[in-house]
Amino acid sequence: MNAEIITIGDELVTGFRVDTNCAFICRQLTSAGYIINFTTSVGDSIESMEEAFRLAMRRASLVVTTGGLGPTDDDITKKAIVKTFKRNLIFHEDILSEIKERYARRGIEMPAINQNQALLPQGARFFPNKTGSAVGICIAEQGKIFVALPGVPREMEQIVQDELIPYLLSLKTTQNISSTTLKTTGIVESRLAELIAPGLKLEQGVKLAYLPGYSGVNLRIIARADTPEEAQAKCNALATEIAKKCDKYIFGRDDDTLEGIVGQLLLDNDKTLSVAESCTAGQLGMTITSVSGASRYFVGGGIVYANEAKIERLGVDPEIIEKDGAVSEECALAMAEGARQAYGSSYALSVTGIAGPDGGTEDKPVGTTWIGLASAHSSIAKKYNFGTERNSNRIRASYAALELLRREILDIK
Amino acid sequence: MNAEIITIGDELVTGFRVDTNCAFICRQLTSAGYIINFTTSVGDSIESMEEAFRLAMRRASLVVTTGGLGPTDDDITKKAIVKTFKRNLIFHEDILSEIKERYARRGIEMPAINQNQALLPQGARFFPNKTGSAVGICIAEQGKIFVALPGVPREMEQIVQDELIPYLLSLKTTQNISSTTLKTTGIVESRLAELIAPGLKLEQGVKLAYLPGYSGVNLRIIARADTPEEAQAKCNALATEIAKKCDKYIFGRDDDTLEGIVGQLLLDNDKTLSVAESCTAGQLGMTITSVSGASRYFVGGGIVYANEAKIERLGVDPEIIEKDGAVSEECALAMAEGARQAYGSSYALSVTGIAGPDGGTEDKPVGTTWIGLASAHSSIAKKYNFGTERNSNRIRASYAALELLRREILDIK
Numbered sequence: 001m002n003a004e005i006i007t008i009g010d011e012l013v014t015g016f017r018v019d020t021n022c023a024f025i026c027r028q029l030t031s032a033g034y035i036i037n038f039t040t041s042v043g044d045s046i047e048s049m050e051e052a053f054r055l056a057m058r059r060a061s062l063v064v065t066t067g068g069l070g071p072t073d074d075d076i077t078k079k080a081i082v083k084t085f086k087r088n089l090i091f092h093e094d095i096l097s098e099i100k101e102r103y104a105r106r107g108i109e110m111p112a113i114n115q116n117q118a119l120l121p122q123g124a125r126f127f128p129n130k131t132g133s134a135v136g137i138c139i140a141e142q143g144k145i146f147v148a149l150p151g152v153p154r155e156m157e158q159i160v161q162d163e164l165i166p167y168l169l170s171l172k173t174t175q176n177i178s179s180t181t182l183k184t185t186g187i188v189e190s191r192l193a194e195l196i197a198p199g200l201k202l203e204q205g206v207k208l209a210y211l212p213g214y215s216g217v218n219l220r221i222i223a224r225a226d227t228p229e230e231a232q233a234k235c236n237a238l239a240t241e242i243a244k245k246c247d248k249y250i251f252g253r254d255d256d257t258l259e260g261i262v263g264q265l266l267l268d269n270d271k272t273l274s275v276a277e278s279c280t281a282g283q284l285g286m287t288i289t290s291v292s293g294a295s296r297y298f299v300g301g302g303i304v305y306a307n308e309a310k311i312e313r314l315g316v317d318p319e320i321i322e323k324d325g326a327v328s329e330e331c332a333l334a335m336a337e338g339a340r341q342a343y344g345s346s347y348a349l350s351v352t353g354i355a356g357p358d359g360g361t362e363d364k365p366v367g368t369t370w371i372g373l374a375s376a377h378s379s380i381a382k383k384y385n386f387g388t389e390r391n392s393n394r395i396r397a398s399y400a401a402l403e404l405l406r407r408e409i410l411d412i413k
Numbered sequence: 414m415n416a417e418i419i420t421i422g423d424e425l426v427t428g429f430r431v432d433t434n435c436a437f438i439c440r441q442l443t444s445a446g447y448i449i450n451f452t453t454s455v456g457d458s459i460e461s462m463e464e465a466f467r468l469a470m471r472r473a474s475l476v477v478t479t480g481g482l483g484p485t486d487d488d489i490t491k492k493a494i495v496k497t498f499k500r501n502l503i504f505h506e507d508i509l510s511e512i513k514e515r516y517a518r519r520g521i522e523m524p525a526i527n528q529n530q531a532l533l534p535q536g537a538r539f540f541p542n543k544t545g546s547a548v549g550i551c552i553a554e555q556g557k558i559f560v561a562l563p564g565v566p567r568e569m570e571q572i573v574q575d576e577l578i579p580y581l582l583s584l585k586t587t588q589n590i591s592s593t594t595l596k597t598t599g600i601v602e603s604r605l606a607e608l609i610a611p612g613l614k615l616e617q618g619v620k621l622a623y624l625p626g627y628s629g630v631n632l633r634i635i636a637r638a639d640t641p642e643e644a645q646a647k648c649n650a651l652a653t654e655i656a657k658k659c660d661k662y663i664f665g666r667d668d669d670t671l672e673g674i675v676g677q678l679l680l681d682n683d684k685t686l687s688v689a690e691s692c693t694a695g696q697l698g699m700t701i702t703s704v705s706g707a708s709r710y711f712v713g714g715g716i717v718y719a720n721e722a723k724i725e726r727l728g729v730d731p732e733i734i735e736k737d738g739a740v741s742e743e744c745a746l747a748m749a750e751g752a753r754q755a756y757g758s759s760y761a762l763s764v765t766g767i768a769g770p771d772g773g774t775e776d777k778p779v780g781t782t783w784i785g786l787a788s789a790h791s792s793i794a795k796k797y798n799f800g801t802e803r804n805s806n807r808i809r810a811s812y813a814a815l816e817l818l819r820r821e822i823l824d825i826k
Contacts, residue, residue, distance in 0.1 A: 013449040015439030016624065019432065022454070024427030035459045036426040039454040041435070048450045055468075117716035179427070190524035192486045209423055209457070210485045211430075212565060220424060275695075275716065282688075282695025285716040289694035290804060292770055300722035302715060303688065303698040309713035309756060343722060358703055366520055385519035389544045391703055392567055 003034035004056040008067035008077055009151060012041040018172075021066045028160050032168055033176050034062060035224075044068065049080035050098045053146070056082075061144050062168070067135035067151030071113045077148055078137075079122055085139060085146070089119040095126065127163035127383055131155050136163060145171075178223050178231035180239055183256055184249040185216030186403045192217050195246045206234050208242075214395045215258050216251075241270055248412050251403070259287050262402045265409045266297040273405070274343035274349040275301030276335035278326065279369065284351055284398040299343045304335065307316060314338030325363055327352050332372030332381040340374040347408075348374045349401045350381075355390045367393055371401045373408055380408075416447035417469040420618045421462060421480035421490055422564060425454040433478045434569055435722050439491075441573050444635065445581055446590040447475060455783055457481065462493035468557070475581070480564030482540075483545035484526045490561055491550075494534050498559070502532040507537065512546045534658075540576035544568050549576060558584075591636050591644035593652055596669055597662040598629030599816050605630050608659045619647050627805060628671050628812040659781050661825050664816070665688075675815045678822045679710040679760075686818070688714030689727055689748035689758035689763040691739060692782065697764055697811040717748065727751030740765050740777055744786035745794040753787040761787045762814045763794075768803045778805055784814045786821055793821075 005025050011017040020055050022039050029036060038059065042052045049068075056063040068077030081091060096118035117133050120126055127136030127149075136149040136159045147164060149156045165211040184192060189212045196219075204207060205224040219242060223234035243250055252261045266273055275284050281303050296299055302313045307326055310316040316334040324330045332350050340348035353369025360366035369388040372379065384400055386393040406412075418438050424430040435452050442449060451472065453466045462481075469476040481490030495502060509531035515558055516523040530546050533539055540549030540562075547563035549572045560577060562569045597605060602625045609632075615621060619639040623630055633656060636647035665674050679686055688697050694716050701711050715726045720739055723729040728749040737743045745763050754762035766782025773779035780799040785792065797813055799806040819825075 002494060012436070013439055013452055014443045015441075016435040016622065018436040023425070023428040023431040026426055028428070030427045037458060038458050038465065039426055041452040043450050045450065052451065181427075181429075188521070188524070190484045190526045191521075194524055194527055197486065207423060207457075207487075209487045210483065211424060212483070220429060222423065222427065277695065277698070277716075280695075280699070281707075282690065282693075282698030282700075282714075282716065283712075285690075285695030285718075286693070286699055286807070287695075289718065292803060294694075295718060298694075298718050300716045300718040300726065301695075302726075303690075303695065303713045305698075305702065305708060305711050306714040312757075313713065313715075313755065326658065342726065346726075355702075385521075387515070387519065387544055389567070389571075392544060394699070 001034050001062065001380040002060040003029045003036050003062040004060040005036065006052050006056055006065040007041045008065060010044045013043040021151065021153055024157060025064055027159060027167055030177055032165055044076060046076055046080045046083065048059035049275065050084050053080060053084045057144055057146060064147045064149065066156050067147045069148060069150045071116050081148060085141065086122060087121040087123060090122050092118050092120055094149055095135055102133060118305055127159045129155050130158050141212040146293065176225055176228040176231045178228065178235040180221050180235055181254050182242060182250050183216060183252045184246065185251055185258055185399060187249045188347060189217045192246060196242055203234055206238055208238065210219065214392065215399045249403065251406060258399055258402045260291050262406050263291045263294055263297060265406065269409060271346035272297050272299050274299045274339045274345040274348045276339035276348060276353040277301060277303050278305060278310065279355040280351045280394045280397050281305055283394045284349065284401055287398045301343060301347045310335060326356055327368055327370060329370055329381045332370035333379050336372035337379055346376065347405060349405060351397050351401055353397060355393045356388050357390055369397050371397065373404050375408065407412060414447050414475065415473040416442045416449050416475040416477065417473040418449065419469055419476065419478040420454045421478055423457045426456040434564065434566060437570060438477055438573060441578060444592055446577055446637065455489055455490040457489060459489055459493045459496060462490065463497050466493060466497040470557055470559060471802055477560045477562065478568050479562045481782060482561060482563045494550065494561060498534060498554065500534040500536060503535050505531050505533055507692050508548055515546060535540035541574045542568050543571055579818035589638055589641045589644045590643065593596050593634050593648050594667050595632040595652060595655060595663050596629060596665045597632065597659065597665055598671055598812060600630065600662045602630050605659060609655055612631035616647055617712060619651055619652065619824040627808040664819060667798055671812055671815045673704050675819050676704045676707055676710060678819065682822060685710050685712050687712045687752045687758040687761045689752035689761060690714060691718060691723065691765040692715050693716055693764045693766040693807045693810050696807045697762065700811045712758045714752055717755050727755060740767055740781055740783060742783055742794045745783035750792055759789065760818060762818060764810050764814055766810060769801050782810050784810065784817055785801045786817050788821065
């Protein structure tokens with residue numbers, strides 16, 4: 001069963017607001033077994049809306065719209081529905097009393113303008129709105145379903161979960177979907193594909209997507225089948241097959257983050273962490289503490305941007321900076337060891353590099369970064385070459401540092 | 414001139430990813446004078462893509478797509494372009510050497526799979542990608558323009574800003590557009606509107622938009638007129654009128670950033686800066702050093718997440734923490750003074766707060782934040798109440814700290 005989503009509003013097509021409603025409805029409908037090929041955003045124009053409604057109703061068996069159901073003049077979705085489906089608006093006394101009651105509970109008299117909201121296209125059913133005055137509208141026509149929902153996210157979400165999805169499930173649908181995401185780090189997309197692709201055959205109804213981001217490449221698997229169990233089994237089979245091919249690069253699944261996984265490893269092993277940051281200048285600390293509860297294992301650290309700060313705050317030997325430079329194995333090791341001592345933590349991570357855009361040399365081009373890791377028994381440092389873009393270098397360096405620690409704790413070579 | 418955006422990827426139509434690319438491009442094209450009636454997201458299917466491309470090319474004079482240009486098998490946008498425009502793919506040696514060089518700089522051999530990325534539809538121009546291997550593709554046909562960009566946000570954004578917009582502006586459009594953005598901080602949107610709106614009359618063809626973000630509210634002025642000079646004059650007139658009404662909140666214009674402005678003020682006054690971060694845990698240092706050349710005024714700082722770190726690394730009196738708590742005026746002052754001394758800087762900024770989601774009390778709810786500023790002659794601390802969302806609290810706190818320093822240097826009350 002195909003579905004389409006249409007989100008309505010000038011604020012969307014001018015880019016003033018990022019559309020989060022669309023993704024919410026897509027997730028809900030996908031889980032309910034619908035396949036979505038297209039979603040559309042359309043501005044506040046009756047003609048454009050009518051065009052979008054007609055096209056979607058031609059292509060899909062379910063169309064869900066959000067937005068434009070409020071009481072004010074710029075809320076014109078109902079007018080576009082009336083034109084598209086050629087139906088009159090009918091007054092619903094029960095809807096009006098419900099709205100009046102809602103206002104009464106807040107001690108406010110209902111503004112007259114809200115009377116509009118009790119008008120529904122002839123033959124439509126409505127989905128009650130527990131938190132607002134615009135009800136959801138549902139029209140069934142020639143075996144297809146058209147649903148208009150309010151645009152306020154919490155109202156829309158409540159109606160989808162409490163009304164729309166149960167209604168759709170009460171109708172017969174045909175397919176079930178299961179999905180999972182394997183999260184990798186420390187390997188580029190194309191190299192990962194070289195590990196995974198050879199000999200890989202995707203079963204009917206199974207899709208694999210490579211989604212690169214700063215922390216690494218996510219591998220998303222979606223499987224469709226006739227039963228939920230079958231979809232789940234297909235999904236798991238592919239995840240297992242992929243994991244065999246690139247296990248050491250996979251740090252987690254689904255909602256896992258690298259900083260969350262590393263934090264959990266520290267907690268599980270009763271260890272603490274500090275940092276010594278030069279080029280990242282706080283990025284690493286910020287990433288580690290984006291996990292709520294990070295104070296249970298993160299102590300703090302030094303942002304040692306200037307060489308004097310490295311020397312005076314973390315005890316880096318000035319001769320190292322003189323002889324090897326601040327971007328060197330020796331300096332990364334000294335920074336990590338200095339932070340571990342100063343902050344009294346089990347582990348310390350250090351980052352020193354040339355973030356760019358300036359400061360590169362032939363020997364040490366922009367992107368050259370040394371990451372150090374000090375622990376009770378040893379210290380290591382590893383050299384990385386990131387790109388030329390300052391901010392992405394710093395984010396990549398932070399994740400590379402976390403991955404170095406993950407491998408140390410798990411003893412992955 | 415009408416434009417349409419098409420964002421591509423199963424992760425969008427299944428709702429696994431919220432589409433932020435679409436809003437970014439909508440904003441950029443709207444600023445460049447385009448009118449957008451429809452945007453579409455489409456799954457990874459050549460047939461669906463072709464259908465979306467054809468429809469958009471029929472309705473609009475500019476179509477911009479994102480996604481599906483990577484080297485792996487699920488990246489099929491180029492195949493859909495070939496089918497839609499009936500053009501062969503041509504190998505571009507210069508693109509391949511650029512990609513090879515990028516890998517070489519990172520000390521990695523280019524995976525063979527990346528050769529695909531040097532293939533472009535016949536007759537297409539390309540937009541270089543400074544941070545990734547997928548170039549932008551631009552096809553001009555029958556007076557219309559089709560552009561395919563990579564889906565990785567930072568790559569897409571760089572190409573749009575550095576390549577696409579200048580290219581579009583170099584073509585003749587029927588109207589001349591001038592725009593400018595006044596950047597404010599330290600005041601909420603509705604309060605700003607109360608200052609600006611009374612007595613303000615917008616001339617014909619002039620639009621003013623309030624764009625709230627983490628660092629403050631941007632005021633975007635767009636003026637359309639028959640000549641560039643007239644558009645520019647209308648734009649300037651409104652900017653001057655607005656500046657009169659809220660001057661002390663305006664820190665810059667257009668590409669100015671608060672961290673850049675503060676950095677320049679430090680340089681101009683021959684001053685240096687250090688930080689002491691508790692809840693922000695590096696966010697402030699990272700923001701300051703996102704400016705290239707920040708090493709000329711930024712020394713470093715302490716991430717003092719644990720109370721022991723505040724005491725031992727910055728000399729905060731344990732009695733302060735015992736008596737007033739770590740989130741207090743006294744602690745913020747002691748942290749700033751401690752950092753200024755430890756790092757030997759002219760100024761030091763400190764941040765200590767309850768980022769959330771846990772840790773709030775009745776007296777100090779989540780979002781309560783103290784920001785301190787130490788300088789040669791005095792120290793001050795100010796209390797803020799941000800929201801309940803951890804990461805946005807930390808970003809807001811960093812900008813509030815920078816604004817405190819800007820006002821100190823400029824002596825704005």
